[in-house]
Amino acid sequence: MDSAPPAPPSSPSPWLPFESRRRARDEKREAVLRAAVQLFLEQGYHRVTLNEVAERLNITKPALYNYFRGKDEILFECWSMGAELVDSVITEINAGGGSGLAKLRKLVHAYAGLMATDFGASLVRFDLRDLTERNAGVARAAKKRIDTTFRKYISGGIDDGSIRPCDPKLAAFAIAGALNWIGHWYRRDGGLSPSEIADEFTVRLTEGLATEGRQQMTKKTPRAPQRRNSGRATTGKKRTGGGTR
Amino acid sequence: MDSAPPAPPSSPSPWLPFESRRRARDEKREAVLRAAVQLFLEQGYHRVTLNEVAERLNITKPALYNYFRGKDEILFECWSMGAELVDSVITEINAGGGSGLAKLRKLVHAYAGLMATDFGASLVRFDLRDLTERNAGVARAAKKRIDTTFRKYISGGIDDGSIRPCDPKLAAFAIAGALNWIGHWYRRDGGLSPSEIADEFTVRLTEGLATEGRQQMTKKTPRAPQRRNSGRATTGKKRTGGGTR
């Protein structure tokens, strides 16, 4: 018979029922976040009790208070995990070169993929009003940074000629909205893989913006490649995402 | 001489503090919904108490139970108001003619406008998990109808040649996502009017799909482009209708 404690379905907890509990503190902390984010997404923050979170980890509620100040802090930390993912994506894109359109496409692709992860989805499915005013402020700032990045890539693309003139603010809203919505409808057991979604959205959300979008038009390189060069001469190998579709 | 009780700021309640309370039942019921939807959007369903809703209407909590079975039914009825708005829009579009693309544009335009209303926003900002299983089922069905309509217009447009071949499912997700997101960021006191948003989104979300997007391609303009320019008073560069370039 299975006298050994039955392993929980997925992402096994560091606290096995009666076993060695010698993991590092940070690992446990993160395990709490993984369990919590999953439950919060499944059932919604307000319907999840700390007892449930604890139970899923084979511990009891007060034990959670060794790692977090309270429920809202757990929520915030989950949210922050997602924000960090996005921030690192942005940092990486900024580090690389490319036209505004190329950067935008990279961002769209990576962001779409993130929306299919738990922490990524938490970014758009959690209600910031559940946080303390202080944490909500941090979160708002992070959102602002992300939004600004979208706009920056778009207006940068307009300047360098890779994107047709448009209102960067509304274009960013439209693109970010379509992406954020992924976090609401994506299901792991659905018919679509994250990479399929990311590939398709990268095309769909930028095809209307590109100056050289279809096979038509003069197929010349981006017209008048950046003359308003503010420093970094990123010319190099552009090839604005033309590839595989 | 306004010796009468001072009217509350906006959307005056039928229950004036000590005055005639002789309005029809349905009007009162709807007044409850208007007050509720506003509070739910402002603060979030779980943070709004029935006492608050009642207070805003100059009544007390138990009085609400004359019109609704409970809090969750109020939520559902608010949601339904939004759903009915969308349904009537769809019915009207279906009644009219036009290519798939034309219908899609009408839907995008109307839907964007709805997202800037309280009941419209409630459609995407309320959590269906707060409803009873029965009501949640109704809501899911309504959402399904809306989604189906988007896809139908798109695949219809592909068939009639007004829309370039693409995956209708993902295209619908992208468009609906961008639109739904309006319900999350739109603020009445922001710098953008609903009609500006609707106009811009109508262009932005369909320009990538149209077979005749830019100045080339066939001539069969299905309908005259909406010259409904109501007020183009914002940031200078914005050529909504024209496919110039």
Next chain:
DNA sequence: ACTTTTTCTTACCCGTGGGTAACATATCGG
């Protein structure tokens, strides 16, 4: 071994807010 510190459990508190019972007061048909 022994203390000390960290981690976790049992048992409890208590504010909150949806919901109800019982009663009061309009409103209306006649």
Next chain:
DNA sequence: CCGATATGTTACCCACGGGTAAGAAAAAGT
């Protein structure tokens, strides 16, 4: 004017769940 019916009010109940206190049980230090 009078009961019947809608409509509101006051006063209360109580389940729920976040949070805490006090102490057991490991881990770690000595």
